[in-house]
Structure formats: C-alpha cells, structure tokens
Amino acid sequence: xxxxxxxxxxxxxxxxxxxxxxxxxxxxxxxxxxxxxxxxxxxxxxxxxxxxxxxxxxxxxxxxxxxxxxxxxxxxxxxxxxxxxxxxxxxxxxxxxxxxxxxxxxxxxxx
Amino acid sequence: xxxxxxxxxxxxxxxxxxxxxxxxxxxxxxxxxxxxxxxxxxxxxxxxxxxxxxxxxxxxxxxxxxxxxxxxxxxxxxxxxxxxxxxxxxxxxxxxxxxxxxxxxxxxxxxxx
Numbered sequence: 001x002x003x004x005x006x007x008x009x010x011x012x013x014x015x016x017x018x019x020x021x022x023x024x025x026x027x028x029x030x031x032x033x034x035x036x037x038x039x040x041x042x043x044x045x046x047x048x049x050x051x052x053x054x055x056x057x058x059x060x061x062x063x064x065x066x067x068x069x070x071x072x073x074x075x076x077x078x079x080x081x082x083x084x085x086x087x088x089x090x091x092x093x094x095x096x097x098x099x100x101x102x103x104x105x106x107x108x109x110x111x
Numbered sequence: 112x113x114x115x116x117x118x119x120x121x122x123x124x125x126x127x128x129x130x131x132x133x134x135x136x137x138x139x140x141x142x143x144x145x146x147x148x149x150x151x152x153x154x155x156x157x158x159x160x161x162x163x164x165x166x167x168x169x170x171x172x173x174x175x176x177x178x179x180x181x182x183x184x185x186x187x188x189x190x191x192x193x194x195x196x197x198x199x200x201x202x203x204x205x206x207x208x209x210x211x212x213x214x215x216x217x218x219x220x221x222x223x224x
Contacts, residue, residue, distance in 0.1 A: 032211040043203050043215035044154070046112070051211065089153065091213075098144045098156035098169075098205070099213055 003027045004092050006102035014110050019077040021105050023090030026071065030092040034099065035064060035075045037086045044089060048075070077107075085109045113137060113206050115216035123222045124194055131190045132219045134204035139184035144205040144213070145177070154203065160187050194223045 005024045013019045023033075031052045036044035050057040050064045050073065057064050063076045077084055087106050091099040114137035124130050134143065145157040158166045158179055166179040180188045191198050201218040208214060 034211075034213065036215075041218075041220070043115075043217045046212055046214055049211055091154075093211065093213075098146070098159055099154075100156070101154040103153045 001026070002102075003030075004090055004100050004102040006088075006090055006105050008105050009103070010106040010108065012108045012110055013080050015082060016079045019075075019080045019084065019107055019109070021075040021077075021088050021090070021107065023073050023075075023102055024071055025073075025092050027092070027094065027100075028071070029094045030100075031095065032093045033064070033066060033073050034091045034093070035062075036089045036091060037084075038089060038104070039086050047088075080107075080109045082109050082111065113140070113208055113214040115204060115206060115214060117202075117204060117216040117219050119219060120217065121220040121222075123224060126195055126223060128194055129190055129192045130194065130221060131188050132202050132204075132221075134187045134189070134216055136185045136206050140206040140208070141184070142207040143181065143187045144207070145179065145187075145189045146203045146205060146215075148201040148203065148218075150199070157189070157202075191221065194221075196223045199223045 034049040035047045038044045048059050048062045066073045087104045089104045090102040116135045118133045143160045146154045148154045157172045158168045160166045160179050160181040162181045178190045203218045204216045
C-alpha cells in the first residue's frame with residue numbers, strides 16, 4: 001500500500017502565479033516531511049522540510065503547510081518561475097529510517 | 112548540504128553480470144541509504160548502510176542480490192548481482208544530515224540488456 005500519495009501526476013501553472021503541490025500520507029508515525037525537486041538525469045534536490053510538530057515552514061519562495069489531522073501537506077511556490085519546471089516528490093521519514101516517497105508531480109510552468 | 116558523487120554515472124550491462132556502484136561523500140556520515148527509481152516510478156529504499164554493521168534491507172530486497180559495503184564513514188558500494196532487464200533503474204545513494212534532511216547523489220543509470 002502507498003503510504004505517501006501524490007494524486008496529481010502533473011500540474012500546469014502560469015509563470016508568476018502560485019503553484020500548489022499536494023501530498024497525502026497514511027502512516028501517523030512519520031515525524032518529518034520533505035519536498036524534493038528532480039530534473040531528468042539528476043538526483044533529487046532537497047527543497048524544504050517540516051517537522052510533524054509544526055504546521056508551516058517557509059524558505060524564500062517555498063512554503064510547506066502540514067495539516068496533521070488530515071494527514072495532508074502542500075508545497076506552495078510563489079511566484080512560479082520557468083526554472084521551477086521539474087518533477088516534485090513528497091517524502092516522509094519515521095525515526096531514523098530512510099524516506100518513503102510519493103510518485104511525484106510534474107510541474108510545468110508556462111510563460 | 113552534502114556533496115555526493117557516484118560512479119559510474121551510467122552503464123549498459125548484459126543479463127547475468129554484476130555491477131558495483133560507488134558512492135563518495137565529502138564528509139563523514141553515519142547513515143547512508145541506497146534507493147532505486149525504476150522507469151516512471153518513484154524512489155524506493157533498498158537498504159540502509161551504517162559503518163561497522165551489516166546493511167539493513169527493506170522488504171523485497173535481499174543481500175544476495177544487492178550486497179552493500181560500508182568500509183568507512185565517507186564511502187559505500189552497492190552491487191547489483193546477476194542482473195536481469197527488470198534491474199534497469201536509476202540507483203541513488205543518499206546521506207542523512209541533522210536535523211532531518213537527506214541529500215542525494217546524482218544517480219547511476221543502469222540499463223540491462
């Protein structure tokens with residue numbers, strides 16, 4: 001069963017607008033959540049993370065929101081730029097274990 | 112962050128052979144992880160490698176197929192043994208950095224023919 005779900009395989013957003021990427025999880029033992037950006041032929045690049053005891057973390061144009069009761073988190077990118085076009089992965093960690101990844105959302109920023 | 116390099120960056124191998132992938136980190140780390148990304152799929156954890164102990168494998172992955180070495184705190188290898196076309200994937204190593212971040216190498220793209 002999929003413990004981390006990204007239900008939108010792709011998302012198209014106009015340059016300058018807000019991109020919102022969503023992620024749901026089922027395992028209540030996850031204590032940290034991370035977002036990664038991945039270009040083809042490269043490894044994932046760490047973007048931002050949030051602890052399960054927080055509900056928001058912000059870093060520049062990137063903000064992650066966590067709704068623990070709904071087991072839902074989202075990544076907001078504002079304003080969206082052409083270089084943001086990539087696949088975004090949501091990942092979750094429980095304790096010292098490795099990460100459990102969602103299937104990714106392909107974000108396309110249109111000029 | 113962490114600077115992680117992998118060798119080779121890509122390879123094409125014949126069925127039944129083995130390939131060893133190397134991962135080098137720019138500083139000492141306790142925990143290293145190996146992941147696989149099959150075509151069109153997400154990243155899946157293969158095993159956790161701590162220096163001085165046996166690697167811990169996730170469900171569906173076994174040591175005979177994916178032996179791992181961790182001789183020191185900056186280096187690890189993953190071997191893909193007796194390869195079949197289903198092993199065609201990107202293999203990535205990753206390190207954990209406090210407080211709660213993980214960084215990835217550039218990956219090794221393996222094609223098995």
